[in-house]
Every structure is written in C-alpha cells, then in structure tokens.
Amino acid sequence: GAVGTAAGIGRIFGFTKEQMNTALSMAEFHAPLTPVMRSVQYPSMNKDGVPFGAMIGTLAALDTMAGESAKLHMLEFDDYSYLLDTLGKTYEIMNLYFKPYTCCRWGHQPIQASIEMMKEKGFTADDIKKVTVHTFDSATQLSKIVPHETDEAQYNIAFPVATAIVCGEVGFRQMNNKALNNPAVLEMMKKLEFVMDPEMEAQFPEKRLAWVEFELNDGTIYKTKVYSANGEATDGIDHKWIVDKFNRILDPIMNERGRKAVLQVLTNDLDIKLRTVVADINAALVQYNTGEFEALN
Known part of the structure; x- marks a missing residue:
C-alpha cells in the first residue's frame, strides 16, 4: 500500500528517477507491517493497516517533493532484484485469487462446502443440530464473536459460515451493518464447532482447505468432500x-x-x-x- 501509493503519486507528478527512488525508499522503510493473527482474532478497522499504508505513501511523496532524502529501497538490494526480471512481462495480479464471498478468504472453504452440501441433500438450517468445520489452524483462530459492525463480521469465521447456512449466500446483503442482528444466523452460530485438521494444517499456506460435517436433528450425518474455495488463479478465472x-x-x-x-x-x-x-x-x-x-x- 505505502509503496504503491508513493509510486502512483510520483508517476502523476512526473518524478525523476532519483525522486522516485527516494519516495519508494521512504515509503517502504516506514510501511506498516501489521500482526496478521492479531488482526483476525480481534477484528477491527486496524486490519492490514490499509489507511496508514496510503497515508505513509502520500507522506513519502510529499517529503520527496519537499527535498527530504532517503537511500535504497527493497528492489535495489541484490536479494530482491530478481523481482524486476519479469517487470512488464509477468503481472502478479494474475496469480492472485478473487473472493466469491464477502469475508476473510480463510472462511470461504466451509462456506462453499455448506452451501453445496445443503443444496445436494435438500436439508435446511432448521434441520441442523450441529456443524463441525475441519480446517487449518489459522482458520480456527479467526474471531467467532457476535459481530457489532461489518469488520467484526467479515474477519470472523462463525458468522459467515452461519450466514451461508441460513441465507445460502455471503455478500453485501448479509454482511453490512444492517444485517448483523439476523436471529437465525446468531442462533446457528451456537451450533458451530471449528476443529484443526492435521492434514489441512500440513498443506497451509500453499493450500487453504476445509471439510464440513453436519449432524441433523434426526441423527443423520453428512460429510462434505475437502474444499479449496473457488476463485484461485489456477481455476481459470x-x-x-x-x-x-x-x-x-x-x-x-x-x-x-x-x-x-x-x-x-x-x-x-x-x-x-x-x-x-x-x-x-x-x-x-x-x-x-x-x-x-x-x-x-
């Protein structure tokens, strides 16, 4: 965020090579490096330091225009120079995933598994006694609190999974501040359990996997297959x-x-x-x- 902002402003204002290097150095040096697990365990607008990345990038550009100096940025070090070898040829955005659901990516696997299993077997939220989500450890550590605002809802695993089960979708309609008091979703959250699966954990972070087990009121047990959520670059988006x-x-x-x-x-x-x-x-x-x-x- 900080580096991209500084580069964008520098491009708009026609920075020289020396000015651009100064701005990038300053932005990269001061860029916010946020604690990932803390941000998902205690979700808030702190997540990923987004506004402060933009602020630091802007300040770096302004300080450069004011004559401040800074030496070297990451891409000028030998250890990282390889990142420039494919500049203009390889666009890394093509290797990113695109989220189909409006929440943390770590919760997408049980969301998709739940929606598809319920459609396949034809049961509803009212039929469910208990849901057990088997996934990697970091996903189990996502917040499970009853959210009071949308950041707490999105960086959460219990609320989005419960929403998927009750509503069949996890989008703006279900995740905005006006939707957080849905009594059916809050009741479903009480029926959820999240368990670390050693096989899923062994494949993280290269793969983000999960499977879901449903116990119905009549004693029926349904188990989904292992899911890697849609939207990966390898899916041919x-x-x-x-x-x-x-x-x-x-x-x-x-x-x-x-x-x-x-x-x-x-x-x-x-x-x-x-x-x-x-x-x-x-x-x-x-x-x-x-x-x-x-x-x-």
Whole structure:
C-alpha cells in the first residue's frame, strides 16, 4: 500500500528517477507491517493497516517533493532484484485469487462446502443440530464473536459460515451493518464447532482447505468432500466470472445503470472523466442510501 501509493503519486507528478527512488525508499522503510493473527482474532478497522499504508505513501511523496532524502529501497538490494526480471512481462495480479464471498478468504472453504452440501441433500438450517468445520489452524483462530459492525463480521469465521447456512449466500446483503442482528444466523452460530485438521494444517499456506460435517436433528450425518474455495488463479478465472461476481455482490445497493457505467469504464473507456463515474455511482447508490435496501434475506 505505502509503496504503491508513493509510486502512483510520483508517476502523476512526473518524478525523476532519483525522486522516485527516494519516495519508494521512504515509503517502504516506514510501511506498516501489521500482526496478521492479531488482526483476525480481534477484528477491527486496524486490519492490514490499509489507511496508514496510503497515508505513509502520500507522506513519502510529499517529503520527496519537499527535498527530504532517503537511500535504497527493497528492489535495489541484490536479494530482491530478481523481482524486476519479469517487470512488464509477468503481472502478479494474475496469480492472485478473487473472493466469491464477502469475508476473510480463510472462511470461504466451509462456506462453499455448506452451501453445496445443503443444496445436494435438500436439508435446511432448521434441520441442523450441529456443524463441525475441519480446517487449518489459522482458520480456527479467526474471531467467532457476535459481530457489532461489518469488520467484526467479515474477519470472523462463525458468522459467515452461519450466514451461508441460513441465507445460502455471503455478500453485501448479509454482511453490512444492517444485517448483523439476523436471529437465525446468531442462533446457528451456537451450533458451530471449528476443529484443526492435521492434514489441512500440513498443506497451509500453499493450500487453504476445509471439510464440513453436519449432524441433523434426526441423527443423520453428512460429510462434505475437502474444499479449496473457488476463485484461485489456477481455476481459470475469466472476465465473465469477475463481472458475474461484481453484479451479484453489488445488486442490492447499485442499480443496473450504475453497474453498467462502472463496467463501461473498466472495460472500454479508461479515459472517461472521474467526476462522471462518481456521479453515476452516487446516483446508483440512492436505493441504499435512502433506506430502500432490505438488509436480511
């Protein structure tokens, strides 16, 4: 965040090579390195230090313009110079995953497993006595508190899994602040148990895996297969997948005209004025801002 912000500002203001190196050095040196497990065990807007990365990158650029000095950034060290070998050839974003659900990636596997098993076997949340999620240790350490705001809901494992079981979806409609008091979801959270599976743990972080066991009120036991959630780069994610996700997630808060306007900018017209895009988005969000949006399924 800090380095990207500094580089972007430097590009906009036409920094010389020396100025750019100074800004990148300053940004990288002071970039926030946040404690990952603390941020998921005690979720809040501290998560990943996002705003402070942007702030530090901005300050690095401003200090550079003011004449401050800084020497060397990470990419100038021999140990990391290999990262430049594929510059302009390999785009690492193509190796990232895209989240199908509006929560921490570590919870996506049991979410997908639960939704698909319930569809396959035809049982509902009311039929369930207990749910046991078997996954890697870090996922079991995600917060399980009853959330009071959306960050506590997203960086949580119990609330999203319970939401998936009750609502069949985990998107904006289920994860915004207006939806956090769904009594059926809160009741389902009490039926969840999370267990570290040694086989899942041995494959983390290269793979994020989970399987789910359902015990129904009539004594029936269902066990899912092992899941690695959709959206990995190896899944062959294409433009249609991303557009479908965009429309599915934003449908509750942005009308079709607004969604089409944003997609038009991203896919066809990168030279459109930003104020035009913002006006279209703001107009499209009226249905949410005026209270016409229904929070719960």
